[in-house]
Each structure stands twice: as structure tokens, then as C-alpha cells.
Amino acid sequence: MLKRFRMLPIHPQWLLSAREERRALGRVLKPLRGRVLDIGCAGGRLRRYFSSEIKYIGLDYPDTALALYATRPDLYADARHLPIATASVDAVVLKDVLEHVPEPQCALDECARVLRDGGKMVIWVPFIYPIHDAPYDFQRFTEHGLITCLDLAGFEVEYLQGQLKPVETAALLGSLALADIMETILTKYRVFVFLLPLLVLGVLIVNVLGKLIGLLPAGTFMPAFYRMQAVRRSRLSKDEGA
Template sequence: MSRLGGRWRGLLDRLRHTPLHPQWLLGPRRAPDGVAAIAGTVLDIGAADRWIARQVNPAARYVALDYPTTAVHRYGTRPHAYADAAALPLATASVDAVVCIETLEHVAAFERALAEIARVLKPGGRAFLSMPFLYPIHDAPHDHTRLTEHGWRVHLARAGLEAVRIEPRGAALEVAGVAACLALAAPLAGRAPWAAAALAVVALPMIVLINLATAAGRRVWPAWRGQCLGYAVEAVRP
């Protein structure tokens, strides 16, 4: 949804927790399982507004890192440090955990970024990663990579990391629901105000209906691993 202008983004933020929002099915942002148990140094790559900081262990040393092009010029966020994930400005074996949520798809040198994560982790350190799979292009032109579960295993091994868990996020029905809602909402961006308002009169009731129907259906419909919104990954440096 990064294609939406600031005015639309502000409106959507206020609707985030209601079925009027096209990504309501994604639910609230939540730190990966296991992050709260880390009491050492936690590096957050692609930290955005540092929302992860509110969910890490109070005893941890939290370090927020983001890329200047997106952090400053697109989202106006202020991390502790600006850097490219493919060239981390940290010493080898210096952090206890790396959190990188919905960020690696934006790194052109994706494999190098994974190798850098492995490098800065202490032996036994954990990497908590995620990337969308069936999800629209966003933050264009900085959107480069999608991986299947099997692709994750290959790339983690190449980087020197061992997979602990690779879990699909979002039921198959949710993929369809989110895609339909975004297809209705995204074209409103960049339209003249009168045109956007006219389209919204049609789109908003449809978005609510799709969201509620999908939320009900996912409770009873059988799971299917062949289609998901993305993967939550936990890996360890041997």
C-alpha cells in the first residue's frame, strides 16, 4: 500500500482495526515468537517506526536500523542507524538476535543480506525473518524477491543459517480476501478527490463484505499450504 499518498495513508491508519481497512485480515502487528525471550542485543533491520521495540525483552539492548531512501524520504522514520542490510555496519558475532520483518524483499542483494545477518549473529544467535509471498508489488521499484518454503531452506543454508521453523502466514482464503480488498482500494490512490470519493462509495461496502466473509470462512475451511500471504522464519547460526 505504499503507493497510496500521505492523505490516504493517514485515513487508512485510522481504519486499521476495522473491516473497512483493505488489510484488516492481516490483524495487528506482533513480534515473532521467541523475540521477547532474548535478553542480549537485538538488531531490528527495517525497523520503520520501531514497533518491535515495544515487544522485546526489557533487558535487551534494542538497535533499530533502516535504509535511508525508505526511512527518510518515504516514511519519515528515525532509526538508530541508517545502512544497507547487505552491508551491516556491525562487528562479526556481535548480536544475539536479528529481527527482519517484511524487509528482505526490498533488498536487491538479498542473498548478501542473509549472509550479513549470519555474520553479525553470535554462535547460537537467532534470526527472526519474514517476507511476503502472494502479495502485491509494494514500495516500487524496491520490491525484488518472493520465496517459497523450499526457497527459504535453500537460501538459509547458503548463508550459513540453520532453519528452526518456516511457517506459512495467512490461510489460503485470506490470500484471496486480501488480494480482492487491495484490488478495490489501491486504484483510489492518485485519483482526483471527487473520483476517489465516488469509487469509495462502491468499494468500501465490498471491502467490508469481503473481510467479514473471509474472516468467517477461514474458521471452518480446510487449510491448504499451497497458498499463503508469506512465511515466518526462525533460523539459528550454528
């Protein structure tokens, strides 16, 4: 029901602009070529960003694909054990997935294995965001942790940027906390239902203040998410450096 209000500041995730996300995905995904592996694809909504010339492969973990999303990807598999031939893929996409893998380094190693030398890896991952898709939410990453994990797997990071300024991240968490109170009232404590209009107003105020204050200069120490792209290093150069 909340989806219809996603573009309005009364939505708890309004600061995570759906329009901005679509534009950002288009900029990142449309330049990819060849054989693209989308790990954790859910319903395959990223497929729309690729032309018919792209060989898109949607892969998801059986438990989450069936139990949480009721979707049918092209492949059911664990990201730690990809049923894909070595050096046979031109790009790998991990959008909001790495936090759901119990052994993320193992998954990154597998991505490096299936990618051709020079292949691209696109990763979007939360840094400060509530637990979601429980019980399949295992960790959060700092930018330094991400860079280190990718380096160990054989990648060079081409760019890494945070999404949302610190005050916007704080406002996002505040709005989500208020939304959680509303959901709890509606499902367990309906005696407090008279407070819902005040809580909705609270979400509106927190979102608007976060957006306005976010226009001011700020640091980068507390984004909500990280977006990054990395390139697979040459296996030959890795062997020579060993």
C-alpha cells in the same frame, strides 16, 4: 485516515489482524536476549517488545529511512554491508525487509557473519502481496527458497509458518484491489466518486466471506506471508564439513 478503521472489516487489510500481529511479535521477540539487531527498523516500533536489559540496535537503509519514513534509526547502513563486528550480535530481526534488499543472499550472509554461533534470526516476509514501498520492492520468496537461502548462509530453520489460508490471501488481494480503485477515483477520476459506497461495501463483503470460508480446512500452498525463525550454525561445524 484508514488507520482508525483497521479493526473493522471495511479496511482492506482487515484480514491481516493488527491484534494477532502484536501477539505474534510478542511471542517471537520477547524471548530474545543480549544484543538484538533490527534491520529495516523504520521508526523502531519493535523496540517496545524488548526489556531494558536488551541492547536494541535499530538499523535502516538511508534512502528508505529518510525518503519513505522520515525516521532516525541508531544506524544508517545497507543490509548487504553491515557496520557490525563479526560474531557480536545475539539476534537479528528482519521483519518485512528481505523483499526490499536487491541481493537478499548477500544480506543473509552478512546476518550470519554478525551473529554469534547459536544466535537467532527472525524473518517475516511476504509471499503473495502487492508491490509496496516502490521502487524498493524487488522479489518474493517461496518457503523452499527461504530454507535454501538460509541453509547457504549457515542457518538451521527452527520453524516456518504461513500467515493466512489460501482463500484469506485471495480475499486480501481482492480487498486491496478494490481499495486501489477507490484511491484512483479519489486522486484522478472524481467523476466516479458516486461508486465509492459500493466499493466500500465490496471490501466488507470480500473480507467477511474470506474470513468465514477461511474457517474451513485448507492447504498451505498460498499464504500471504511467511514467518520463520532460524539459528546460526556453529562456525566450527561448518568448517569441519567443508
